[in-house]
Amino acid sequence: MSRAEAAAPSVERANWTEVTPETLYAKLTTVARNLWWSWHPEVVSLFRDLDPVRWRQLDHNPIALLSEMTPQQVADRANEMVLYTRINQAHRRLKDYLSNTTHTWGARHAGVLGAKPVAYFSAEFGIHECVPIYSGGLGVLSGDHIKSASALGVPLVAIGLFYDQGYFRQHLDGDGYQQEEYVDTRVENLPMEPAVGKDGEPITVTIDTRDGKLLAKVWLMRVGRINLYLLDCDVEGNSPQDRQLTSRLYGGDRRTRIRQEMVLGVGGVKALKALAIDAGVYHLNEGHSAFAPLEVIREVMEHDGLSFDDALREVAQKTTFTTHTPVPAGHDRFEADLIEEHLGPLRDSLGISHDQLMGLGRVEPQNEQETFCMTVIGLKLSRKANAVSSLHGQVSRRMWAHLWPWRVEEEVPIGHITNGVHVASWLAQPMRQLYDKILPADWGYRQGEDEAWQNIYNVDPGELWETHNALKSRLLEFVRRRMSRQCRRRNEDESRIEAARNVLDPSALTIGFARRFATYKRADLFLRQLDAIAELINDVNRPVQFIFSGKAHPADEGGKSFIKRIANLRNDPKFAGRIVFLEDYDINVARHLVQGVDVWLNNPRRPLEASGTSGMKAVLNGGLNCSILDGWWAEAYNGQNGFAIGNGTQHVDDNITDARDAEDLFNVLRDEVIPLYYDRDTDGLPHKWIEFMIDSIVTLAARFSAHRMVIDYVRHSYVPAAGGLSSDMAAR
Numbered sequence: 200m201s202r203a204e205a206a207a208p209s210v211e212r213a214n215w216t217e218v219t220p221e222t223l224y225a226k227l228t229t230v231a232r233n234l235w236w237s238w239h240p241e242v243v244s245l246f247r248d249l250d251p252v253r254w255r256q257l258d259h260n261p262i263a264l265l266s267e268m269t270p271q272q273v274a275d276r277a278n279e280m281v282l283y284t285r286i287n288q289a290h291r292r293l294k295d296y297l298s299n300t301t302h303t304w305g306a307r308h309a310g311v312l313g314a315k316p317v318a319y320f321s322a323e324f325g326i327h328e329c330v331p332i333y334s335g336g337l338g339v340l341s342g343d344h345i346k347s348a349s350a351l352g353v354p355l356v357a358i359g360l361f362y363d364q365g366y367f368r369q370h371l372d373g374d375g376y377q378q379e380e381y382v383d384t385r386v387e388n389l390p391m392e393p394a395v396g397k398d399g400e401p402i403t404v405t406i407d408t409r410d411g412k413l414l415a416k417v418w419l420m421r422v423g424r425i426n427l428y429l430l431d432c433d434v435e436g437n438s439p440q441d442r443q444l445t446s447r448l449y450g451g452d453r454r455t456r457i458r459q460e461m462v463l464g465v466g467g468v469k470a471l472k473a474l475a476i477d478a479g480v481y482h483l484n485e486g487h488s489a490f491a492p493l494e495v496i497r498e499v500m501e502h503d504g505l506s507f508d509d510a511l512r513e514v515a516q517k518t519t520f521t522t523h524t525p526v527p528a529g530h531d532r533f534e535a536d537l538i539e540e541h542l543g544p545l546r547d548s549l550g551i552s553h554d555q556l557m558g559l560g561r562v563e564p565q566n567e568q569e570t571f572c573m574t575v576i577g578l579k580l581s582r583k584a585n586a587v588s589s590l591h592g593q594v595s596r597r598m599w600a601h602l603w604p605w606r607v608e609e610e611v612p613i614g615h616i617t618n619g620v621h622v623a624s625w626l627a628q629p630m631r632q633l634y635d636k637i638l639p640a641d642w643g644y645r646q647g648e649d650e651a652w653q654n655i656y657n658v659d660p661g662e663l664w665e666t667h668n669a670l671k672s673r674l675l676e677f678v679r680r681r682m683s684r685q686c687r688r689r690n691e692d693e694s695r696i697e698a699a700r701n702v703l704d705p706s707a708l709t710i711g712f713a714r715r716f717a718t719y720k721r722a723d724l725f726l727r728q729l730d731a732i733a734e735l736i737n738d739v740n741r742p743v744q745f746i747f748s749g750k751a752h753p754a755d756e757g758g759k760s761f762i763k764r765i766a767n768l769r770n771d772p773k774f775a776g777r778i779v780f781l782e783d784y785d786i787n788v789a790r791h792l793v794q795g796v797d798v799w800l801n802n803p804r805r806p807l808e809a810s811g812t813s814g815m816k817a818v819l820n821g822g823l824n825c826s827i828l829d830g831w832w833a834e835a836y837n838g839q840n841g842f843a844i845g846n847g848t849q850h851v852d853d854n855i856t857d858a859r860d861a862e863d864l865f866n867v868l869r870d871e872v873i874p875l876y877y878d879r880d881t882d883g884l885p886h887k888w889i890e891f892m893i894d895s896i897v898t899l900a901a902r903f904s905a906h907r908m909v910i911d912y913v914r915h916s917y918v919p920a921a922g923g924l925s926s927d928m929a930a931r
């Protein structure tokens with residue numbers, strides 16, 4: 200027996216003899232079946248210790264790992280690695296967490312939601328790399344939202360789609376051109392089960408269209424205390440084509456898209472009904488789910504005998520809408536015939552004409568030239584609407600001002616709640632241990648409060664620097680392993696593989712850039728200053744290096760050409776080993792990058808980045824942001840918590856804006872970032888840089904945490920929508 204086990208409480212020792220391989224295995228399975236494990240590093244390492252090699256090969260999926268082992272093998276391994284106590288602790292902690300629903304922030308501040316929870320709709324959820332039902336920032340935000348809602352005890356259920364092929368896996372061919380591969384997800388390896396109704400039978404919902412019925416089954420996935428319900432069209436009774444309707448995220452044509460959105464919105468509301476969940480608030484996270492209120496209106500009309508107009512008023516009162524992008528392509532639009540085909544039967548039940556329905560999706564209801572826009576109906580059917588940063592709020596009010604022509608721009612009813620990130624999911628374990636030593640014991644729970652982070656000023660600068668550098672080494676190891684694997688996959692010769700094994704210099708200033716390769720994010724901006732950047736990179740005394748990663752949408756040739764140009768820099772001796780492109784950006788790659796880089800770069804074309812969240816993840820780990828003053832950074836930057844590219848202006852001519860921004864990017868690197876990083880004191884530490892790191896953490900970690908974000912939604916959106924007193928009003 201290990202020392203830890205000897206010290207374990209007597210209850211556990213009394214049970215000691217009863218621990219069989221089967222009970223041990225059952226406990227691990229219980230833990231693996233709630234995604235709670237994914238943001239607890241000590242539980243993650245427990246699974247990893249069962250078989251480190253398979254763990255990596257299986258995308259860090261504990262259910263897949265356990266399915267390859269017998270209970271006896273698990274017990275043998277647990278003996279060998281002394282895991283018994285850790286397994287028991289993980290199991291008990293999960294049980295305690297799930298049973299504590301009364302001593303939470305939500306129980307105190309969101310009581311009105313207790314009996315009638317929030318129904319949170321989103322087309323994607325990014326929770327962990329082994330659950331591939333997300334493509335990028337929107338999904339990760341939804342995942343972080345429900346994780347923080349779980350921690351805070353906010354009564355909420357989430358509704359999404361189950362994509363059995365998810366988003367594509369990315370590889371580059373020998374020319375650096377993006378190849379897309381779709382991989383079937385094995386349902387039995389995911390932590391989900393059929394959702395059942397009151398009668399104990401699995402739920403199937405039916406959606407009527409003019410063209411026949413569309414069926415969807417419903418899965419239940421547990422994310423801490425939150426139930427996430429996922430609709431899936433791969434059911435008997437659907438046509439072969441419809442069985443594949445929800446296979447892929449953002450694939451297919453307009454018809455596929457509207458059918459997916461019918462399933463999410465209308466099907467989602469029907470699923471809630473079948474589950475006997477009486478939602479008090481409907482949160483539409485982006486326009487994809489904006490058909491949902493129509494089905495709720497139908498239910499209210501049927502149940503309470505209200506007219507369409509009265510029901511609409513009642514439903515809009517309970518509906519809150521979040522818009523996520525000012526980029527036109529980000530707003531789904533549908534032609535009238537697609538709307539009639541799919542919403543015709545529902546429109547009949549609502550007793551409204553085709554023109555009336557189309558009017559709900561148009562800025563000018565009578566304008567027959569206008570297509571049906573999901574953002575417009577989202578705004579019209581919700582009483583509360585918000586953008587996702589302060590600047591995005593201004594941009595959105597201007598963008599949609601013509602919906603309220605009688606109001607001045609400042610009074611357009613779109614507010615803002617700035618995005619945030621779930622700290623436990625993005626914070627590296629060694630940094631967390633450092634915080635545990637100096638921050639208050641309950642800092643994790645209070646991560647959304649500025650006061651919880653103040654003691655960071657007491658950190659020993661040397662220790663912070665050492666911790667950061669250990670994480671940076673870990674990142675470089677990861678990059679080298681991945682790069683050599685990429686070369687092997689392309690059957691490149693041994694010299695190239697060897698070179699890939701040695702890319703990057705651990706002592707060089709390391710800049711990371713990773714996100715979707717949407718063209719407005721301008722991953723290619725630095726290419727406009729390539730010769731000047733080459734000089735910075737090759738400075739013998741103060742070298743700089745870059746790590747890039749990100750997927751382009753399969754239909755986005757512009758984004759793919761950015762990838763190709765960046766990836767092919769490895770063929771130029773000036774950049775080989777100093778600029779790398781990592782394939783297949785996902786949550787795992789993101790986690791490594793934001794935890795290990797010195798600088799996180801973001802240079803979107805202002806004001807198109809609604810918020811951006813990856814930079815917030817870097818903050819938590821001591822990385823410094825260097826960014827255009829757009830999205831969250833426009834409200835975050837204070838002159839000493841990171842770096843600004845330019846001064847927050849843009850020209851009407853994109854070419855001029857891009858040229859200027861590229862120059863400003865080069866200038867800030869040359870004049871501010873590099874000198875500060877390489878300015879070392881006699882003890883070898885860059886004290887001024889470390890002061891920036893501390894300032895970044897203390898001014899930004901709480902404000903841009905998902906806990907703060909969820910608390911804002913509860914106070915300003917959910918509680919008022921549920922008919923409670925908004926805290927704004929309470930404060931008056």
Ligand SMILES: *Cc1c(COP(=O)(O)O)cnc(C)c1O
Pocket residue numbers: 334335336337339713714715784785786789790810811812813814
């Ligand atoms: C955080 C994250 C994003 C969002 O990054 P942005 O900078 O906001 O574009 C996208 N993809 C993954 C995998 C992420 O983890």
